[in-house]
Amino acid sequence: MPGEKSSLLHCLIELLPCNCLLCGRLHVGQFDLCRECVCELPYIERACDRCGLPLSGQTRICGACVNRPPAMSHSVSLFHYRRPVDRLIAGLKFHERFDYGRCLARLLGQFIQQHYSDRELPQVLVPVPLHWRRARHRGFNQSAVLATTVARALGISLLPELLWRRRRTAAQTSLYSAAARRRNVANAFACRSALLESGIDHVAILDDVVTTAATLNAAALCLRRAGIARVDAWSIARASR
Ligand SMILES: [Zn+2]
Numbered sequence: 001m002p003g004e005k006s007s008l009l010h011c012l013i014e015l016l017p018c019n020c021l022l023c024g025r026l027h028v029g030q031f032d033l034c035r036e037c038v039c040e041l042p043y044i045e046r047a048c049d050r051c052g053l054p055l056s057g058q059t060r061i062c063g064a065c066v067n068r069p070p071a072m073s074h075s076v077s078l079f080h081y082r083r084p085v086d087r088l089i090a091g092l093k094f095h096e097r098f099d100y101g102r103c104l105a106r107l108l109g110q111f112i113q114q115h116y117s118d119r120e121l122p123q124v125l126v127p128v129p130l131h132w133r134r135a136r137h138r139g140f141n142q143s144a145v146l147a148t149t150v151a152r153a154l155g156i157s158l159l160p161e162l163l164w165r166r167r168r169t170a171a172q173t174s175l176y177s178a179a180a181r182r183r184n185v186a187n188a189f190a191c192r193s194a195l196l197e198s199g200i201d202h203v204a205i206l207d208d209v210v211t212t213a214a215t216l217n218a219a220a221l222c223l224r225r226a227g228i229a230r231v232d233a234w235s236i237a238r239a240s241r
């Protein structure tokens with residue numbers, strides 16, 4: 001059967017040595033990175049269960065989420081936005097290094113698989129959309145590229161067209177107050193509800209880098225208003241302000 005053959009071929013290819021994307025050493029593995037480089041990545045150890053903000057101590061929910069619960073039920077960010085993850089993401093976004101994107105997405109996919117071993121996986125994955133002008137300028141949406149690999153790794157459906165951006169927004173990093181960031185992205189997204197099959201009530205959204213959770217919250221709110229009961233938010237990295 002072609003499916004079996006291609007997955008066998010895929011396994012064999014993964015057993016061939018290749019050069020680590022970060023240190024260049026020859027290695028055998030499934031992530032395009034050697035074992036040492038995978039271990040040294042800047043993983044987020046503890047984070048707010050709702051918004052993904054890195055936390056220290058034993059708290060599970062950050063103060064901001066206690067005061068104003070966000071639209072997403074659960075958030076996962078894999079890395080701090082630091083070297084070498086920032087370099088890999090910039091390579092994907094600005095130099096079309098799709099091998100960097102595949103590597104990061106597979107790491108996130110593997111983490112999500114373990115992380116959700118005692119929770120229900122969402123039925124559908126939706127990348128956070130770019131405004132069409134920015135997508136046309138770049139030629140692709142990096143979140144959609146990442147989401148394709150993550151959805152395949154997890155065996156869940158991908159709905160890249162479910163959300164769209166109604167308007168361009170200022171970069172969230174240029175705004176200094178939480179209220180200004182919320183205003184900037186308020187109603188920035190719209191949902192093509194006709195694409196939703198009946199019975200879909202749990203969706204995950206995926207972004208490459210999260211600076212504050214305001215963008216994810218606006219996207220999640222849009223899906224909640226379209227009738228999705230649970231929206232989880234996943235990202236490769238979280239930038240600290
Ligand atoms: Zn390496």
Ligand SMILES: [Zn+2]
Nearest residue numbers: 048051062065
């Ligand atoms: Zn939080």
